[in-house]
Amino acid sequence: MLFGYSIGILSAFIILLLSNIFNYATPSNEISLLLITSLPDAVLWLCKLLLFLLLLILLLLSIGWLSSDEGMIILPFEAPSGLDGFDGKSLSNIFQYELQRISEIHKARRNGIKSEKLNNSEIDPRSERLDKSISDLSISVESGTMSLSIIHALIILKKLWPAGEKGSVITGSYQEFDSRRSLIIQMETQRIRSWETSCPVDPEPEDGIRELVRDVAYKMVHALSSDSQLYSYEWHALKYYSESLCEYDLYLKNNSIQHLNRSISNLSEIMKLRPYYENAYGLSYNLGICCLNIHNYDRALKLFDFAVLLEPDEPTALIAKGFAQLRLKIYRGAIESFEAAIQISSDYYQAWMQRGLAYFELKEYDNAIKSFEQASELCDECFDALYNIGLSHYMNGSFERALDYFNSAEEQNPQDKTLMNLIESCEEKIS
Numbered sequence: 001m002l003f004g005y006s007i008g009i010l011s012a013f014i015i016l017l018l019s020n021i022f023n024y025a026t027p028s029n030e031i032s033l034l035l036i037t038s039l040p041d042a043v044l045w046l047c048k049l050l051l052f053l054l055l056l057i058l059l060l061l062s063i064g065w066l067s068s069d070e071g072m073i074i075l076p077f078e079a080p081s082g083l084d085g086f087d088g089k090s091l092s093n094i095f096q097y098e099l100q101r102i103s104e105i106h107k108a109r110r111n112g113i114k115s116e117k118l119n120n121s122e123i124d125p126r127s128e129r130l131d132k133s134i135s136d137l138s139i140s141v142e143s144g145t146m147s148l149s150i151i152h153a154l155i156i157l158k159k160l161w162p163a164g165e166k167g168s169v170i171t172g173s174y175q176e177f178d179s180r181r182s183l184i185i186q187m188e189t190q191r192i193r194s195w196e197t198s199c200p201v202d203p204e205p206e207d208g209i210r211e212l213v214r215d216v217a218y219k220m221v222h223a224l225s226s227d228s229q230l231y232s233y234e235w236h237a238l239k240y241y242s243e244s245l246c247e248y249d250l251y252l253k254n255n256s257i258q259h260l261n262r263s264i265s266n267l268s269e270i271m272k273l274r275p276y277y278e279n280a281y282g283l284s285y286n287l288g289i290c291c292l293n294i295h296n297y298d299r300a301l302k303l304f305d306f307a308v309l310l311e312p313d314e315p316t317a318l319i320a321k322g323f324a325q326l327r328l329k330i331y332r333g334a335i336e337s338f339e340a341a342i343q344i345s346s347d348y349y350q351a352w353m354q355r356g357l358a359y360f361e362l363k364e365y366d367n368a369i370k371s372f373e374q375a376s377e378l379c380d381e382c383f384d385a386l387y388n389i390g391l392s393h394y395m396n397g398s399f400e401r402a403l404d405y406f407n408s409a410e411e412q413n414p415q416d417k418t419l420m421n422l423i424e425s426c427e428e429k430i431s
Contacts, residue, residue: 077172077183086209091174094210095185098217105242108249113282115245116238119225172216174209176201183212185220195219215239231279240269241280248283251290260290264299271306281310285317288324297327315341319351326358334358349378356388365396383412387419394422399429 074096076088106115168189175182182198197215202208222235232238247263250256264287270277288303304321311317322337338355341348356371369392376385390405403426410419 072168072170074170077174079174080176084209086174088172088174091183091209091213092170092172094213095170095172095217098214099221101246102217102221102242105246105249108245110245110249110282111286113245113248113286114231114279116232116241116279117225117229118221119227181208181212183216185216187220193223195223218242231277232274234273237270237274237277240266240273241277241283244270244280244283248287257294260287260294263287264291264303267303267306275306275309278310281307281314281317284310285320288320292320292324292327295327297324300324301328313344315344315348315351318344319348319354322351322354322358326354326361329361331358331362347378349375349382352378353385353388356392360388360392360395363395365392368392369396381412383409383416386412387416390422394426399426402426403430 074092077091077095079086079088079091081087103118103120106118107120108115168187171186171188173184173186175184179201180198181201182196184194184196186192186194195216197212197219199208199212199215218239219235222230222232222238230238232241244263244266247259247266251259251263263283267280267284267287270280284303284307288300288307291297291300291303301321301324304317304324307314307317308321318337318341322334322341325331325334325337335355335358338351338358341351342355352371352375356368356375359365359368359371369389372385372389372392376382376389379385386405386409390402390409393399393402393405403423406419406423406426410416410423413419
């Protein structure tokens, strides 16, 4: 679009330049007249042809723009003067940024995490805003002076153009009254729709105004995407989920606990607002894994509880929950989680292995041995399963059987010093 305007501006500049040359070439200016009249006829003809072609290009580009779908145009908002460093243009710029940010959050692909199905064709503003590329213009009428920007004039012309696609025009109005601030957004397409958010006037106006703009952006995105099979029935849920995704991405990028805490905090708001927000399963599970990695087992358990609530038939979430319970020494609860995972699918090595470890901690060695044996059947060369079977027999006083399993484990890992000490201990006890 800006390329077309650049051509148009260049055409106007050349027209103005040629006009000035010919106007300057008067009998009172002999030098200029001499310069013009001394030009060969071929050069003058070429200049006229170039001027005609530029005018034709400008005309075609204008018709093309009038007949095209301009997409979303965001006009400067109405705002009172002296608004803590904000004006109408800055508010509309923040609003455009929020729309693009929300869209980008859900366009990103994440392992095991679902994004919302947003109606991006309606909420994506063009990367080049029309009102950024054209300066303001004032015109006069008989009743006084009325300020009218070129962007408003072009939009009016586009609406009157019979063959054009009108796109959508966004306007906004910021107001403060009764110790509250309010922002109203209006979208004009084939019909007019509006959204409003309000909040108390807080002591930090910059943060409050930005949050107000963000909220109304989420309201609009949610409403325009309501036909796209959204999982979030409320715009608040869309906001919390989106912000949680954003903070999760920042945590993976920067490894900052602050971003992890913010992501979990936003997800916690979803748990309160809509406990069965099934789209959040992957995010809850991944955040739980992040908490396991930093040994925050209490928080991990809460996240896995939420994941299991959303997807009760998903064995990986049950195994992860049991793992967190095991680290918190909730052994009976861990066994229940592992058994639930096994009932869904008996092919999970970790479910049998971790259940065996829970029984071992409870000193129920026979049950531990059964679990470890099942784990070893799922793994051709599994040092850990053989080692733990042997250790369970050792703790049960069955030293000969323990020695057999320790010897089998030694074949896979002959450098393990703890295993060598256990073998020596078994041999001593047997002898």
